[in-house]
Amino acid sequence: MVNSAQVLTVSSSNPCIPSTPIISSEMRSLRDPRSNALDDPKVIASLPRYVDVVKGNRLAKFVIARGFQVDFDDASTSDLWSLHARSLEGYLKYDEALNAGEIELDTPDSSFLDLKVELGKRIMESCHLCARRCGVDRSSDETGYCRCSDDFAYSSCFTHLGEEPELVPSGTIFTCGCTIRCIHCQNWQISQWREAGDAMTPEGMAKIVEVLRRHGCWNINMVGGDPTPNAWLWLRTMHGVTKSIATVWNSNSYYSTETAQLLAGFIDLYLLDFKYGNNRCAEEISDAPGYWEECTRNHLMAKRYGELLIRVLVLPSHNECCTGPIINWIAENLGPMTRVNLMFQYRPEWRAGEREELRRRLTRAEIQEALDMARDAGLVNLVRG
Ligand code: SF4
Numbered sequence: 001m002v003n004s005a006q007v008l009t010v011s012s013s014n015p016c017i018p019s020t021p022i023i024s025s026e027m028r029s030l031r032d033p034r035s036n037a038l039d040d041p042k043v044i045a046s047l048p049r050y051v052d053v054v055k056g057n058r059l060a061k062f063v064i065a066r067g068f069q070v071d072f073d074d075a076s077t078s079d080l081w082s083l084h085a086r087s088l089e090g091y092l093k094y095d096e097a098l099n100a101g102e103i104e105l106d107t108p109d110s111s112f113l114d115l116k117v118e119l120g121k122r123i124m125e126s127c128h129l130c131a132r133r134c135g136v137d138r139s140s141d142e143t144g145y146c147r148c149s150d151d152f153a154y155s156s157c158f159t160h161l162g163e164e165p166e167l168v169p170s171g172t173i174f175t176c177g178c179t180i181r182c183i184h185c186q187n188w189q190i191s192q193w194r195e196a197g198d199a200m201t202p203e204g205m206a207k208i209v210e211v212l213r214r215h216g217c218w219n220i221n222m223v224g225g226d227p228t229p230n231a232w233l234w235l236r237t238m239h240g241v242t243k244s245i246a247t248v249w250n251s252n253s254y255y256s257t258e259t260a261q262l263l264a265g266f267i268d269l270y271l272l273d274f275k276y277g278n279n280r281c282a283e284e285i286s287d288a289p290g291y292w293e294e295c296t297r298n299h300l301m302a303k304r305y306g307e308l309l310i311r312v313l314v315l316p317s318h319n320e321c322c323t324g325p326i327i328n329w330i331a332e333n334l335g336p337m338t339r340v341n342l343m344f345q346y347r348p349e350w351r352a353g354e355r356e357e358l359r360r361r362l363t364r365a366e367i368q369e370a371l372d373m374a375r376d377a378g379l380v381n382l383v384r385g
Contacts, residue, residue, distance in 0.1 A: 121232060209245070309339045
């Protein structure tokens with residue numbers, strides 16, 4: 001989900017292509033002081049590859065996946081998943097050889113990215129892109145819990161200056177629909193379809209990506225709602241993007257293990273929410289059964305195949321049950337240098353009034369307690385810490 005702050009919505013009569021300047025002159029002047037974020041030793045220590053991609057020293061993963069040859073035919077889905085697992089190992093070696101200058105980027109007829117697109121298409125036919133695993137056929141007009149179709153429901157895009165410093169300027173793209181229902185959602189108008197969005201094809205979205213890149217954005221920030229229902233569409237979108245730009249997967253972490261596999265070798269930076277420290281809170285507040293298992297598995301996968309920036313939105317009266325267990329798990333399983341944004345901007349939104357503890361903002365004591373928890377757990381790479 002988005003880190004709400006300074007935003008400029010791009011207005012466009014044609015939803016396919018932003019028609020107005022995405023970065024105003026005022027925003028350009030705001031951007032420069034943050035550019036040294038890429039030289040911050042803590043950012044480099046935790047996100048070295050992402051920094052190299054933004055600086056133009058390495059290619060984004062989607063470009064490499066598109067250049068890595070993988071031949072396949074109309075095989076069974078299980079056979080294609082086996083091929084995907086083998087290809088992922090080959091892809092990692094290919095990436096290393098490219099980075100070492102030992103080989104040049106290829107332009108094969110059939111690529112690792114093509115294989116991902118094919119597997120994404122098959123997932124859509126019995127949708128299990130997210131952990132909810134509705135099983136609906138989204139290729140034939142059926143919709144599941146998220147109500148997403150087989151095209152994007154585009155809401156807006158803009159150059160986001162309020163994200164973490166290493167992301168700014170971030171080419172942020174909002175789409176409608178979400179896989180969970182946080183009763184305090186800040187973006188409930190788009191996550192819960194109060195706004196319908198504009199139907200958008202991957203080809204149209206690729207044009208938006210190109211425009212954002214040309215305007216100087218460091219990355220493409222795939223948001224929602226949640227990007228998970230659109231994972232197949234994002235694979236196809238980036239297939240059509242001609243030049244390298246870092247990809248950012250900005251998600252609630254409630255996606256299936258199959259989607260996690262598709263993202264491996266595609267996403268440069270995983271910008272993952274870690275929302276709850278137990279399944280009871282996840283179910284009661286966000287209607288996300290089994291959240292802890294899905295979320296922790298996806299964080300481990302993100303660290304293994306990409307780089308990770310974790311957002312922890314601290315909720316009132318949830319330090320003991322959520323903030324503490326989350327922080328301790330991160331420190332123990334991902335390491336003390338994990339880049340973590342402890343977020344204290346919670347405010348009651350949408351249906352937050354349904355729960356008494358969510359009707360207020362954080363107290364100073366709660367903020368300090370969360371910071372103490374992070375320090376005691378040994379986390380040493382907090383954003384703005
Ligand atoms: S992405 Fe949507 S349709 Fe697919 S499993 Fe999740 S909620 Fe259901």
